[in-house]
Amino acid sequence: MPSAPIIEVAAHAGVCYGVERALSMAHEAAASAPAPVQTLGPLIHNPLVVRELGEAGVGLADTLDEAPAGSVIIRAHGVVPAVIDEARRRGLAVIDATCPYVKRVHKAAERLVDQGYQLIVVGESGHPEVEGIMGHADGRAHVVSTPDDLATLELERRVGVVVQTTQTQAALAAVVSALLTRVDEVRVVNTICSATQERQASAAALAGRADVMVVVGGKNSGNTRRLAEICSARCAATHHIEDASELDAAWFAGAVLIGVTAGASTPAAHIERAVARIRELTGGADDVR
Numbered sequence: 001m002p003s004a005p006i007i008e009v010a011a012h013a014g015v016c017y018g019v020e021r022a023l024s025m026a027h028e029a030a031a032s033a034p035a036p037v038q039t040l041g042p043l044i045h046n047p048l049v050v051r052e053l054g055e056a057g058v059g060l061a062d063t064l065d066e067a068p069a070g071s072v073i074i075r076a077h078g079v080v081p082a083v084i085d086e087a088r089r090r091g092l093a094v095i096d097a098t099c100p101y102v103k104r105v106h107k108a109a110e111r112l113v114d115q116g117y118q119l120i121v122v123g124e125s126g127h128p129e130v131e132g133i134m135g136h137a138d139g140r141a142h143v144v145s146t147p148d149d150l151a152t153l154e155l156e157r158r159v160g161v162v163v164q165t166t167q168t169q170a171a172l173a174a175v176v177s178a179l180l181t182r183v184d185e186v187r188v189v190n191t192i193c194s195a196t197q198e199r200q201a202s203a204a205a206l207a208g209r210a211d212v213m214v215v216v217g218g219k220n221s222g223n224t225r226r227l228a229e230i231c232s233a234r235c236a237a238t239h240h241i242e243d244a245s246e247l248d249a250a251w252f253a254g255a256v257l258i259g260v261t262a263g264a265s266t267p268a269a270h271i272e273r274a275v276a277r278i279r280e281l282t283g284g285a286d287d288v289r
């Protein structure tokens with residue numbers, strides 16, 4: 001009889017520190033904050049989590065107009081300060097779950113502007129985190145994602161740089177080296193958070209060894225889809241699921257090593273459910289972390 005396959009969960013998988021913290025603040029708020037409690041925008045891109053939060057008493061308001069009373073929870077990637085001021089002005093209780101690493105970007109942006117630097121934010125224009133950073137720069141910042149975006153900018157002699165937490169070091173380095181050819185002084189505060197890169201690197205390493213990869217997370221989650229792409233490029237038998245009920249025993253026939261990873265919007269409990277279900281379907285495989 002063939003031995004049961006090994007299930008290995010990627011060394012870095014699932015929600016990061018900031019999202020875990022926001023989720024636990026939301027659950028605490030459901031129990032103790034003025035009702036109704038609602039997140040301002042979905043707390044994370046994961047329909048199961050949004051549903052679970054709803055069942056726990058945390059609703060969803062896309063804008064302040066949809067939250068006429070009670071409490072609003074600010075998401076991990078933050079908002080412009082004016083939104084928090086406006087929520088308070090309307091008499092709402094504000095639970096600020098902005099990730100401390102995102103707050104670090106806000107503080108760096110404020111400091112650079114105070115010191116007289118023209119601020120460049122390396123990031124994705126229109127992303128809520130970037131909008132939040134811009135809101136801390138006194139209207140004096142520009143968003144740049146590649147060196148080409150600098151072409152049309154009138155640069156001052158002293159430029160300060162901060163970066164969206166999920167950007168890559170390569171994207172930051174490309175913009176900074178282009179700036180160095182055009183201005184006298186560049187002051188860089190590297191505000192990249194390593195959580196995204198760690199998840200991608202450990203998914204790639206595991207997919208390179210696994211016979212089957214299971215990626216757990218919302219189909220509407222950009223970072224989960226990116227993980228699925230990274231895994232597919234290294235392991236043809238990659239399956240992206242939102243919930244353990246989608247797992248199919250036929251996927252695992254003949255597999256020796258089954259890899260599991262999960263996007264930054266997938267709570268640990270969802271990973272554990274998937275591992276438990278794979279273990280059932282494959283006749284009791286070991287799991288290794």
Ligand code: SF4
Binds near residue numbers: 016100102166
């Ligand atoms: S990716 Fe990093 S900065 Fe963003 S919420 Fe997670 S821990 Fe915070």
